[in-house]
Amino acid sequence: MNAPLTPAVLTRPTPPDLLDALAARFGVQCSTALAVREQHGRDESPFDVQPPAAVVFCQSTQDVADAVKLAAAHDVPVIAFGAGSSLEGQLLAVQGGISLDLTRMNRVLEVAAADMLVTVQAGVTRLQLNEELRHTGLFFPIDPGADATLGGMTATRASGTNAVRYGTMRENVLALTVVLADGRIIRTGTQARKSSAGYDLTRLMVGSEGTLGIVTEVTVRLYPQPEAVAAAVCSFPDVAHAVDCTIATIQAGIPIARVELMDAGAVRAVNAHDHLGLPECPLLLMEFHGSPAGVREQAEAVQALAAEYQGSDFAWADTPEERTRLWKARHHAYLSALQMKPGCRCVTTDTCVPISRLAESINATIVEADEAGLPYFVVGHVGDGNYHIGYLIDPAKPEERELAERLNAQLVRRALKLGGTCSGEHGIGLHKQGFLREEAGDDALDVMRAIKHALDPKGILNPGKIFA
Numbered sequence: 001m002n003a004p005l006t007p008a009v010l011t012r013p014t015p016p017d018l019l020d021a022l023a024a025r026f027g028v029q030c031s032t033a034l035a036v037r038e039q040h041g042r043d044e045s046p047f048d049v050q051p052p053a054a055v056v057f058c059q060s061t062q063d064v065a066d067a068v069k070l071a072a073a074h075d076v077p078v079i080a081f082g083a084g085s086s087l088e089g090q091l092l093a094v095q096g097g098i099s100l101d102l103t104r105m106n107r108v109l110e111v112a113a114a115d116m117l118v119t120v121q122a123g124v125t126r127l128q129l130n131e132e133l134r135h136t137g138l139f140f141p142i143d144p145g146a147d148a149t150l151g152g153m154t155a156t157r158a159s160g161t162n163a164v165r166y167g168t169m170r171e172n173v174l175a176l177t178v179v180l181a182d183g184r185i186i187r188t189g190t191q192a193r194k195s196s197a198g199y200d201l202t203r204l205m206v207g208s209e210g211t212l213g214i215v216t217e218v219t220v221r222l223y224p225q226p227e228a229v230a231a232a233v234c235s236f237p238d239v240a241h242a243v244d245c246t247i248a249t250i251q252a253g254i255p256i257a258r259v260e261l262m263d264a265g266a267v268r269a270v271n272a273h274d275h276l277g278l279p280e281c282p283l284l285l286m287e288f289h290g291s292p293a294g295v296r297e298q299a300e301a302v303q304a305l306a307a308e309y310q311g312s313d314f315a316w317a318d319t320p321e322e323r324t325r326l327w328k329a330r331h332h333a334y335l336s337a338l339q340m341k342p343g344c345r346c347v348t349t350d351t352c353v354p355i356s357r358l359a360e361s362i363n364a365t366i367v368e369a370d371e372a373g374l375p376y377f378v379v380g381h382v383g384d385g386n387y388h389i390g391y392l393i394d395p396a397k398p399e400e401r402e403l404a405e406r407l408n409a410q411l412v413r414r415a416l417k418l419g420g421t422c423s424g425e426h427g428i429g430l431h432k433q434g435f436l437r438e439e440a441g442d443d444a445l446d447v448m449r450a451i452k453h454a455l456d457p458k459g460i461l462n463p464g465k466i467f468a
Contacts, residue, residue: 236283372407
């Protein structure tokens, strides 16, 4: 089953008395203005869906609970909204309903520096959090690229460039405050580093894409800011050599903090957008954390390995300004690529495979993309086997969208055959429901549906996502 070109839409009517009740409870925090609704009815996916009927700007957990209770009383869907940067259609109102904007819930509630923990409201963004942590000597490492909210990162089980060393949201979320489908507020987990007390409701909510509950507060692990940081770029004759160098680095046990792949198309795009002047061929962008001696030792070892795989133009970025410039360009790769084909939309994917099969997976994907003739770019968190390809399509040409989806289906099924997953970090949303069935099987999906029904019997929490 390929991903649908148009999502199934089964709009539930939003009764006027619900809108009246929301207006009475929230006043100016509730908007039915078309511009506001349209802003909350689009993400970075290629889908176009009607906007929600109303947007409620929540400022507290109680606001979320009250809005959910009102929606539940009218059997109306509720979709949580953060930064709006999701790529698989997670926040689209495919069954209508109301959007709960959590971006005003942006307070850092408690920094427990001695325990290396922080508790934040769901609307706090990763950049905001690290700015507020700057004076503590600690930092939060999960870096999905976009300045996403921690609530959204929790909902999609995000990871990003630092995952090879620091893990993903799955490993770094310790406790949550969650509003359930009937408006009850529960707290999962504790500030303890481990627990064997009952079902792990925290892990159940992490990655549930807002379908089981709405996360309003998050407690996450922090890490010491490294004593020394160095970044480097190294160019390769082709993607295969770059990936093989990455695999050798990981298998050698070198504790590299970040290792990112950009193919020639991605490098060309960031050069044009950020005026970098990098050689326009595949490259690895790497970062090393530790003591000055440890960083130097790691970097020298990787540089020697890179030479074995025909790496060239090995260049250092030692100052914070140089490193920031490089990583900002990497994070801009998606938007930079869009500017290479004005007016285009991007169909993206993010399969993840065992690192030993990564070169095989990427190489076959590139061959297929080249033969198809669509413009594309490849970026990847290749240290943990996760990569993305974006196909740039003309939205006025449905045949380009169909071709992109066919290529996407081929590469996802290849990843599954290689022991991988259909989504390393973007989630399922609307776009990958058929692939989740192929990966998990009908019996596992039945279990997921049973959990969904137990926690959300009316099906009002982000309906139509993960599975139909």
